[in-house]
Amino acid sequence: MNVLVINAGSSSLKYQLLNPATGALLAKGLCERIGIDGKFTYKPEGKQAIKEADVAMPTHSEAIQAVLNALVDKDNGVIGSMKEIDAVGHRVVHGGEAFASSVVITDEVMKAIEECNPLAPLHNPANIIGIKACQSLMPGVPMVAVFDTAFHQTMPPVAYTYALPYEYYEKDKVRRYGFHGTSHKYVAGRAAEMLGKDIKDLKLISCPLGNGSSVTAIDGGKSVDTSMGFTPLAGVPMGTRSGDLDAGILEYLMGRYNMDIKEMVSILNKKSGVFGVSGVSSDFRDLENAGAEGNKRADLAVDMFNYGVKKLIGSYAAAMGGVDAIIFTAGVGENSASQRLAITSDLEFMGVKMDAEANKVRGEERVISAADSRVKVLLIPTNEELMIALDTAALVK
Ligand code: ADP
Numbered sequence: 001m002n003v004l005v006i007n008a009g010s011s012s013l014k015y016q017l018l019n020p021a022t023g024a025l026l027a028k029g030l031c032e033r034i035g036i037d038g039k040f041t042y043k044p045e046g047k048q049a050i051k052e053a054d055v056a057m058p059t060h061s062e063a064i065q066a067v068l069n070a071l072v073d074k075d076n077g078v079i080g081s082m083k084e085i086d087a088v089g090h091r092v093v094h095g096g097e098a099f100a101s102s103v104v105i106t107d108e109v110m111k112a113i114e115e116c117n118p119l120a121p122l123h124n125p126a127n128i129i130g131i132k133a134c135q136s137l138m139p140g141v142p143m144v145a146v147f148d149t150a151f152h153q154t155m156p157p158v159a160y161t162y163a164l165p166y167e168y169y170e171k172d173k174v175r176r177y178g179f180h181g182t183s184h185k186y187v188a189g190r191a192a193e194m195l196g197k198d199i200k201d202l203k204l205i206s207c208p209l210g211n212g213s214s215v216t217a218i219d220g221g222k223s224v225d226t227s228m229g230f231t232p233l234a235g236v237p238m239g240t241r242s243g244d245l246d247a248g249i250l251e252y253l254m255g256r257y258n259m260d261i262k263e264m265v266s267i268l269n270k271k272s273g274v275f276g277v278s279g280v281s282s283d284f285r286d287l288e289n290a291g292a293e294g295n296k297r298a299d300l301a302v303d304m305f306n307y308g309v310k311k312l313i314g315s316y317a318a319a320m321g322g323v324d325a326i327i328f329t330a331g332v333g334e335n336s337a338s339q340r341l342a343i344t345s346d347l348e349f350m351g352v353k354m355d356a357e358a359n360k361v362r363g364e365e366r367v368i369s370a371a372d373s374r375v376k377v378l379l380i381p382t383n384e385e386l387m388i389a390l391d392t393a394a395l396v397k
Pocket of ligand 1: 209210211212213239282283284285286330331332335336
């Protein structure tokens with residue numbers, strides 16, 4: 001069985017063709033500048049990537065058609081015909097409280113996803129455009145929606161309720177939703193396999209750390225708390241997002257600089273985080289280099305990020321009454337040995353002891369804690385596309 005995984009944004013679309021049974025990747029790529037001047041990238045597994053500029057892509061439909069053409073192409077294709085695409089898995093950002101798991105897309109499901117649009121006005125409409133384009137180009141092929149938020153629907157009210165007037169939850173759906181769910185679910189499953197334990201018996205803290213970062217407490221395979229909130233702006237400081245902050249600051253700054261709320265929120269999303277503090281970059285590699293050259297604010301930004309993750313690990317261990325394993329994944333989590341060490345330093349009191357040698361690794365599934373560490377620390381490369389393909393295959397079988 002082959003599953004086409006689609007992650008549609010407003011002007012871009014990422015895709016992968018996978019065999020979920022074996023985990024084999026057949027091809028992947030990216031359509032960019034949809035509606036502008038169409039850039040197309042296609043990489044069949046084991047072969048050179050093909051890049052084309054100025055591909056006519058006025059809408060997502062032409063972009064997906066270009067993907068399908070490439071997949072069945074005589075010379076560089078990976079399948080004989082479209083019949084070899086058994087299902088399509090779509091990443092959808094927000095499923096609100098309507099979706100606690102992935103779901104086969106029907107007309108009713110489409111309506112329910114559209115009802116979640118106000119919760120993710122930049123993302124859900126683009127996801128929907130991608131689904132509709134696939135439906136018209138691939139009639140009869142089953143499609144599945146996999147939500148970033150669904151995994152966190154198991155959180156109890158004590159974790160998801162904001163201390164605001166309760167009617168904002170009841171009437172306006174303001175609550176913690178959490179994001180990165182596909183990634184948290186994937187690494188939690190892998191962690192159970194690596195530890196040779198039933199996931200139901202494990203307390204895990206998963207940390208996908210990258211440009212966007214979130215930390216999740218997973219008890220018995222279920223998300224019980226997570227650092228992102230109503231939007232992905234919450235939690236630890238990120239590349240350019242502030243993470244948690246005192247809402248009183250908004251009124252103070254908006255008054256001093258005569259800003260409206262749009263300008264303020266744009267600063268919180270795009271000019272804050274490690275970029276804002278360092279004034280150097282949102283990229284942790286640049287910060288590491290700047291720090292090595294003596295830039296104190298770059299060091300401060302990285303230290304604040306690491307400290308933020310460490311504090312969440314401590315609080316989630318408290319929330320779950322213990323922790324069996326801490327998982328690092330995504331750009332920073334998979335690559336930065338120094339940040340993994342900094343985050344886990346001084347946690348010996350709660351049973352975390354790193355193996356500095358084992359930690360000198362990138363992007364490889366591995367235990368990086370010492371043999372006698374009570375809490376295991378795991379490096380697990382994330383694979384959201386495979387998780388989407390697995391969920392899709394399980395639902396359409
Ligand atoms: P996104 O949240 O956009 O998916 P990624 O998971 O791709 O982000 O992570 C991107 C981040 O990972 C960047 O800040 C990048 O600098 C960081 N990163 C990648 N490689 C390294 C490395 N070797 N050391 C430190 N950070 C790294």
